Amino acid sequence: MSILRLAAVAGRESSVDVLVKAADTDEDGVMDALDAGVIAGLLDEPGPGLIRFVHALVRDTLIADLSRLRTARMHARIAAALEGTDDIAALAHHYARAGSPKAVGYCVQAAQLAEARYAHDVAADLLSDAVANSTGPDERVELLGRLLRAQIRAGAVGAARETRREAVEYAESLGRDDLMIAAFTAWTEPTPWQARTYGTVDRPIVDRLSRLLKRDLAPSVRCRLLTAYADELAGEDDPTVLEAAQEALDLATGPRLRAAALQILARVHGDAELCRELVEIGTEHDLPVYRVTGLLNHANVAAAANDPVTMHQVITEALEIARTYRMREAIAVTEITLASLALIEGRFADAELLYLKADEGMRRAGSVHATGFLHLALAMIWLNDGTLGAHLDDVRALHATLGSMTSDLLALALHANGLDAEAREVRASPSPIRRDFFFTFLTTLRAMAIVALNDRDAAEEIYATLLPHRNGPPAGATSLSVALRPVAYTLGELAVLLGRTDEAATHFTQAATIADQWNAPHWAAEARLRTTTQPLPTAGSGSTR
DSSP states (O other): OHHHHHHHHHOSEEEHHHHHHHSSSOHHHHHHHHHHHHHTTSEEOSSTTEEEESSHHHHHHHHHTOOHHHHHHHHHHHHHHHTTSSOHHHHHHHHHHHTOTHHHHHHHHHHHHHHHTTOHHHHHHHHHHHHHTOOSHHHHHHHHHHHHHHHHHTTOHHHHHHHHHHHHHHHHHTTOHHHHHHHHHTOOOOOSSOSSOTTOOOHHHHHHHHHHTTSOOOHHHHHHHHHHHHHHHTTSSOHHHHHHHHHHHHHOOSHHHHHHHHHHHHHHHTOHHHHHHHHHHHHHTTOHHHHHHHHHHHHHHHHHTTOHHHHHHHHHHHHHHHHHTTOHHHHHHHHHHHHHHHHHTTOHHHHHHHHHHHHHHHHHHTOTTHHHHHHHHHHHHHHHHTOGGGGHHHHHHHHHHHGGGGHHHHHHHHHHTTOHHHHHHHTSSOOOOOSSTTHHHHHHHHHHHHHHTTOHHHHHHHHHHHGGGTTSOBTTGGGTSOOOSBHHHHHHHHHHHTTOHHHHHHHHHHHHHHHHHTTOHHHHHHHHHHTTOOOOOOTTOSOOO
16 A cells, blocks of 8 residues: 555656555565555556556545655655656655655756746746745745746746745845845736736835845846836826936936836837837847737737737737747737727627636636736726616626726616616715826726716816817726727716817717727717717616717
């Protein structure tokens, strides 16, 4: 029985030679035990010199009552027996479970092999084992840095943030700023979306980076810390983001450092030339992650310019690269962008399928953006196809998850069900809208709620807020995730509410033109109809359009 248990610890399938070397008995004893296992129907022989358990349950039963101490010793014997072979993955596995310091080297080697075939999740698991078997502070932080990079590549950005937090706090507990710097500069991979939950800032992280940036640092180190700082505050109304990114670009001495700074500046400035340079760096220096980042930024620029053709082209290219290199989060982000284009064009069934597929990918990978996004995207389909009122319970649940950013959406769903008093209560204390990539989207939702509830007092201010965006794309299109009809259409509705008939006609005409550019015939038809009729939405109707 001890030999069968050793075989069970070795795995579902194992080499007879390895078992002979690892066993605490002679070769005849091993062969007798294995022969008995074959005769009893517990084992079969898939090839010369190999044995395999006929069912995983048999193997699980044999190791179920083994103590951790005995199991670890068996793993150690199996690992020693594997020494000299080229089975790096098996050596890493067994040494890690033996709790041996030798696990670190083998786990790192196995992780590198996994990364070479773009098996980023496998690499992350191996590096987790390496961290667990590390023996000193410097080695531990270096391994945590390797781990977080593998997690980012696997799309597990939430886990990567946690790994970095662990490394930073560990370094802080030791009073080692050098290790804290190593932890921060280990994050060398850009993410397709922000590496934190929307609307949040990790102030302890920002404060630590601010303190470290006051030190006398080598240019390359300062460059990395500056990009880390800018990434943590990207999307916030903070002038130091641009300052940090520009300084990082000035300090950059190599393609990776330059690309890291460029991807922040490209987002801030919305500059097509910066996007193209980012793609060129990624192509010339074999940095596919920056090619994808540059293409995503270029899609944002194209959306802002009412150029959905270019937007579709660059997103399709980004998706192809992301699939080639198994970039899970980038795959999901590009699929979401394609879903938003389908939504704009009125292909609601296609949009729903793409959103569902992308959400599954984000959840499987461990994206920080999985919570709530799918339901927000689905709500945009319901709002655009006029069925929001039929999903009031879903919208209430979404509001409970995402809070004030969906208050106006909930008000619209309540209004569609004739619950105007509750809708007004939900909107009683509207929160400020962040001036980021969701600004026109959330402001349009607010304006739609104002129109639906006939709130003339609030209409004037929201009209002035949206007016600078009257020639822009469908609301939210630059977020590459969700969208509503052109801002000009909403301005037309607000103008009607305010009694500005001529202005309303101008806005609706512009909305029709923009809708045509985006291949959105449903929006174009509605806008052209409103240029002549301009009625207000009927209170209590099932439609919120």
